[in-house]
Structures are given as structure tokens and as C-alpha cells.
Amino acid sequence: MPGLSTLGSDPGLQRLLQSLTHVQGKVEGQQNDFSFLNTLFQSRDFEALLKVHSIVSAHMEQDPSPVMYTAAALSLDISEELRFMMPTPENLELLRLLNSPHIRALLSSHDRVANKEFSPRLPEVESDFEEEDQSLKVVQLVKNEEPLGATIRLEEKTGQIFIARVMIGGAADRSGLMAVGDEIWEVNGISVRGKTPDEVVQILSNAVGTITFKLVPADLDLRPPKDSKVRMKAHFDYDPFEDKNIPCREAGLPFQRGDVLHIVNMEDPNWWQARREGDRNCRAGLIPGRLLQERREAVRQGRTANGGVHRDKPSKSPQKSRWGSFRSSKKNAKTRKVMYQAHQNDEYDTREILTYEEVVKVLPRPGRPRPVVLIGPPGVGRNELKRRLIASDPDMYRSTVPHMAYDTTRQRKNVEIDGKDYHYVSRQVMEAEIQNNKLIEYGEYRGNLYGTHIDSVRAVVQAGRVCVLCVQPQALKLLKTSDLQPCVIYVKPPPLDRLRETRTAANAKSTHDPSSSRTFSEEELQEMIISGKIVEGLFGHYFDFILTNDSLQQAYSDLMNICHMIQTEPQWVPAAWVR
Numbered sequence: 001m002p003g004l005s006t007l008g009s010d011p012g013l014q015r016l017l018q019s020l021t022h023v024q025g026k027v028e029g030q031q032n033d034f035s036f037l038n039t040l041f042q043s044r045d046f047e048a049l050l051k052v053h054s055i056v057s058a059h060m061e062q063d064p065s066p067v068m069y070t071a072a073a074l075s076l077d078i079s080e081e082l083r084f085m086m087p088t089p090e091n092l093e094l095l096r097l098l099n100s101p102h103i104r105a106l107l108s109s110h111d112r113v114a115n116k117e118f119s120p121r122l123p124e125v126e127s128d129f130e131e132e133d134q135s136l137k138v139v140q141l142v143k144n145e146e147p148l149g150a151t152i153r154l155e156e157k158t159g160q161i162f163i164a165r166v167m168i169g170g171a172a173d174r175s176g177l178m179a180v181g182d183e184i185w186e187v188n189g190i191s192v193r194g195k196t197p198d199e200v201v202q203i204l205s206n207a208v209g210t211i212t213f214k215l216v217p218a219d220l221d222l223r224p225p226k227d228s229k230v231r232m233k234a235h236f237d238y239d240p241f242e243d244k245n246i247p248c249r250e251a252g253l254p255f256q257r258g259d260v261l262h263i264v265n266m267e268d269p270n271w272w273q274a275r276r277e278g279d280r281n282c283r284a285g286l287i288p289g290r291l292l293q294e295r296r297e298a299v300r301q302g303r304t305a306n307g308g309v310h311r312d313k314p315s316k317s318p319q320k321s322r323w324g325s326f327r328s329s330k331k332n333a334k335t336r337k338v339m340y341q342a343h344q345n346d347e348y349d350t351r352e353i354l355t356y357e358e359v360v361k362v363l364p365r366p367g368r369p370r371p372v373v374l375i376g377p378p379g380v381g382r383n384e385l386k387r388r389l390i391a392s393d394p395d396m397y398r399s400t401v402p403h404m405a406y407d408t409t410r411q412r413k414n415v416e417i418d419g420k421d422y423h424y425v426s427r428q429v430m431e432a433e434i435q436n437n438k439l440i441e442y443g444e445y446r447g448n449l450y451g452t453h454i455d456s457v458r459a460v461v462q463a464g465r466v467c468v469l470c471v472q473p474q475a476l477k478l479l480k481t482s483d484l485q486p487c488v489i490y491v492k493p494p495p496l497d498r499l500r501e502t503r504t505a506a507n508a509k510s511t512h513d514p515s516s517s518r519t520f521s522e523e524e525l526q527e528m529i530i531s532g533k534i535v536e537g538l539f540g541h542y543f544d545f546i547l548t549n550d551s552l553q554q555a556y557s558d559l560m561n562i563c564h565m566i567q568t569e570p571q572w573v574p575a576a577w578v579r
């Protein structure tokens with residue numbers, strides 16, 4: 001710990017430390033807090049922060065003026081000179097730095113601020129309003145590359161043009177002078193009466209420099225309410241330039257499936273305003289509202305949107321496997337291995353119309369780590385990754401103990417311990433549990449039922465361990481609950497050539513036929529890619545992360561990073577989980 005001597009120069013800090021010692025003597029307990037503060041105040045980072053604070057404060061008092069006004073030009077001159085100098089490593093580095101886009105942008109911004117170029121010069125507003133103009137407001141905006149950030153609408157009966165929408169954070173909104181419902185009277189001296197919205201847009205796009213609007217203010221203040229806090233995870237890709245119905249393509253916000261969107265305005269149920277979470281651009285863009293998108297999706301899927309949103313097939317009898325295959329976590333060689341054929345599985349076509357899902361950011365729950373669920377096409381390497389993860393820290397990462405209901409033909413082996421190798425139950429009990437949706441997956445082998453009980457996942461979570469599961473995607477419907485809050489990772493196959501190359505190099509064993517130790521056939525590799533695409537298409541809305549299993553080492557390291565992240569950093573989860 002740095003000694004006081006290194007910090008003695010700052011009298012303020014000295015006083016702070018003395019007060020701390022003083023208070024510490026008077027307050028009982030909380031010694032940890034005192035020692036934390038003591039360490040913090042004496043740390044080098046804190047000292048550096050104080051120095052920065054003092055320097056900035058001193059500068060503010062002095063009202064600093066720029067040392068020069070043409071730093072960008074000077075940097076160009078220096079670059080020019082450097083080109084003719086000896087190409088020493090120092091000269092080359094300086095040349096590279098001065099020519100990097102960031103430094104050039106920084107110096108150019110510096111000059112603009114130094115020259116106070118940040119406030120646009122607007123032309124004088126004409127003051128000779130006619131009598132009828134007295135109720136008008138005149139708004140001037142400087143046109144740059146940024147769109148105006150407002151849409152207009154025509155009142156068919158009267159031919160009036162109104163501001164229909166003001167995009168939050170856009171130029172019109174930032175001016176604070178334009179509101180929804182304002183009637184546009186003139187643009188740059190041209191009356192818009194009798195003009196179509198397209199003609200008005202044309203006038204706006206032809207305008208250069210400053211645009212002057214004459215507006216009749218809206219009777220009511222229809223301004224959008226303050227920023228909403230709603231965040232939605234998108235379950236579809238959106239490109240406004242492909243959308244024929246969007247009121248203004250330029251005002252649209254493109255996004256991809258999985259993006260978290262901050263919905264800043266939902267006044268118009270058909271067209272919301274949103275920003276992409278984490279996007280530095282403060283301007284909101286238009287996106288289709290939930291109802292509109294659901295209707296579109298329903299039409300696309302050839303369904304009616306009224307009520308037929310969910311189309312689950314009747315549940316199967318418990319005697320049949322839920323997912324067509326089951327493999328115990330111990331890879332019981334005798335368990336019948338029926339490959340999971342994505343396109344043959346009749347549960348694949350059950351799907352909700354999902355457009356947006358409200359999400360919230362939550363901190364990791366202490367002592368209740370989120371289970372890690374690996375989803376992917378058969379053979380992609382989920383069990384390999386799971387094995388490696390558990391081996392990395394068997395105390396932290398755990399598998400579930402499978403359930404088994406055996407009939408009289410299967411004798412329990414002497415080595416098998418109830419509750420450790422399997423939870424042994426009667427067939428009657430297991431069938432009832434299957435009916436009650438307690439088994440996230442199950443299958444039958446030689447008259448015995450095997451399965452993973454939801455309670456065995458809970459047992460691992462309650463023990464404070466990370467439960468690692470490799471399940472079929474349909475199991476997610478049961479797993480995705482507020483008490484478990486699983487993190488779903490889709491293990492994606494790489495492109496076919498890389499899949500072939502990596503699996504051949506590693507002599508990877510086909511999982512289609514566990515009784516043999518043959519490698520994957522070309523058809524199986526191709527099937528893996530096709531199944532992967534189907535899984536992604538149908539269950540992508542459940543994925544929290546996508547992990548491409550190209551190089552095994554890299555995939556494993558990515559998996560470790562994800563596991564670390566979900567245990568230490570705030571994560572987006574469905575809002576329904578925390579309500």
C-alpha cells in the first residue's frame with residue numbers, strides 16, 4: 001500500500017485522511033468500510049484523479065483560451081516535412097499518428113471549438129409579419145447531412161400539412177421548436193398550401209444551408225412524453241429500406257435479430273421510435289410497432305393473427321420420447337441413439353409469433369448462478385464443450401443427475417448409486433412427472449425411461465453451482481423460467497469447409513452411431529449445417545449468445561468468457577423474469 005508520504009503534498013487529502021481517523025475512533029464496527037476508504041484514499045488512482053480534478057478546476061477558473069487556432073493545418077505541415085526526413089521509427093510513428101483519422105478529427109474539432117465555430121450563424125428573421133402571421137412561429141434549422149428528424153402528414157379534407165412525428169434526438173427535436181401537430185405554413189418562403197407531402201419533402205431536400213419554417217403551433221402540446229425506459233430485444237432483422245410501408249425510410253432504424261432496442265416513443269402503435277442500446281447516436285429511428293410486425297409476420301407465415309398466435313401440437317404420449325432421442329450425461333453407450341433429425345421432428349413447426357420481447361438488465365444473483373444451456377445441431381460439439389467446461393472446475397460447473405425408471409428386465413448394477421448415477425423412480429411416477437411437464441427431456445431404451453428432471457437442474461442451482469446442460473431446443477420452453485434464468489448458448493457449426501477441415505484434423509467421432517467409433521460422413525457434416533440453420537431459424541429468439549465451434553480451443557475459450565461474464569456482469573433478461 002502506498003505510504004502517506006507519497007500523498008503528503010495534497011493538503012485536502014491530508015485533511016480527509018485525518019477526518020477519517022477521527023471518525024473511526026468514534027464509530028464502532030464497520031471496520032471493513034473504514035479500511036476500504038483508507039485504502040482508496042491512499043491509492044495511486046485516487047491521487048491521480050485528484051490531480052486531474054485540481055488541474056481542470058484551475059483551468060476553469062482561468063477561463064482558458066486556445067494556444068492556437070490552426071492545429072489541423074500545423075499537423076499537415078509537420079506531416080509534409082516528415083515525409084522528407086529520415087524514416088526513423090520515431091518519425092514514421094509520428095507520421096502515422098498525425099495521419100490517423102482519429103487524431104485528424106480531434107485536431108479539426110479542436111480548431112472549430114477554438115474558433116467558436118460550433119454555433120451556426122442564422123440569417124436575420126424577417127420582422128415584417130403581416131397581421132395574419134401573428135399566430136405563426138418562425139423556426140430556423142441549419143441543414144447538414146443529418147435528416148430533419150420529423151415526418152409530415154396531409155389532412156386530406158383541408159389540404160393542410162402537419163408535423164406528424166418528431167424523432168427523438170433528431171434535429172427538429174433538439175431545436176425544441178417543432179412539435180407534433182404544428183401546421184407547416186411555409187418552407188423557405190414557399191407556401192405549402194395545396195402541396196402534397198412529396199412536394200414538401202422535395203422542397204426540403206432541395207433547400208441548402210438554413211431552412212426557415214413558418215408554423216402554426218399545435219393547439220395542444222402533443223409533444224412525446226419524456227424518454228421511456230422500455231427496452232426490447234428484437235426477434236427479427238429489420239431494414240427500413242426494404243420496408244414499403246415505413247412513413248420515411250431515411251428516418252428508419254435498421255437492426256438485427258438479438259439487438260436490444262431502447263424504445264423511446266410508443267405513441268403511434270404502428271411506428272415506434274427507438275435507439276439501439278449502446279449506440280452512441282442519440283437520434284431515434286422509426287421501427288415497426290409490435291402489433292404491426294405481428295400482423296406482418298402472421299401474414300408471412302400464412303396464418304391469421306387473431307388468436308392463432310400459438311400452434312402447439314397435442315402433447316405426445318409419455319411412452320414416446322419427447323425429443324426423439326435421449327442421451328444420459330454419462331453417454332451411456334447402451335442408450336439407444338436416435339439422431340435428432342431437425343426437419344423430421346414434428347415439434348419443429350410449433351412456434352410463436354415473436355417480434356419483440358421486453359428485457360431488463362439485471363445483476364448476477366449471488367449464490368444462484370444461471371444454468372448454462374448448450375443448444376445446437378447433433379454432433380456440433382456441445383458435449384465436448386460441456387466436458388471441457390466441467391473439467392476446468394468440477395466444483396463450479398456441474399451436470400444434472402438423470403432420472404431413470406426401470407422395469408423388471410433391467411437390474412440395477414451394483415456400482416450404480418441412487419441420487420448419484422441416477423435418481424431411480426418407478427415407471428408410474430416418471431410417467432406422471434412427464435405428464436406434468438417436469439422432465440425437460442426424456443427417452444426410452446429397452447423398456448426403461450430416462451430423463452432430465454427440472455428439479456435436478458434446480459438442485460444444482462440451489463447448491464450455488466453452474467448447471468451445464470446439453471438439451472434439445474424444445475426443452476427451453478420448460479427451462480426458461482424466472483427461478484432458473486438459464487443462459488442459452490447456441491453452438492453453431494462453422495461453414496462446411498471449416499467443419500470438414502477441423503473435424504477431419506481432430507479425427508472427430510460421429511455421434512450418429514455411438515456403437516462405432518467412425519468419423520463423420522460428408523452427408524452428416526452437411527446435415528449438421530442444415531439442422532443448425534433450422535434450429536437457428538426456429539429457436540433463435542431463445543439464444544443469449546451464439547458460439548461458433550470452429551477451432552475447438554477458441555470455442556472453449558469463448559465459452560469460458562461467456563460463463564465468466566454472466567456470473568460477473570449485468571445481463572439482459574426477459575422483463576417477465578423480474579416482475
Ligand SMILES: Nc1ncnc2c1ncn2[C@@H]1O[C@H](COP(=O)(O)OP(=O)(O)OP(=O)(O)O)[C@@H](O)[C@H]1O
Nearest residue numbers: 378379380381382383384502506508509511550552
Ligand atoms: N471444434 C471441433 N473441432 C474438432 N472436433 C470437434 C470439435 N468440436 C467437437 N469435436 C468432436 O466432434 C465429436 C462430436 O462432438 P460432441 O459429442 O460434443 O457432439 P454433440 O454436439 O454433443 O453431439 P450430440 O448432440 O449428437 O451428442 C467429438 O469427437 C468431439 O471431440
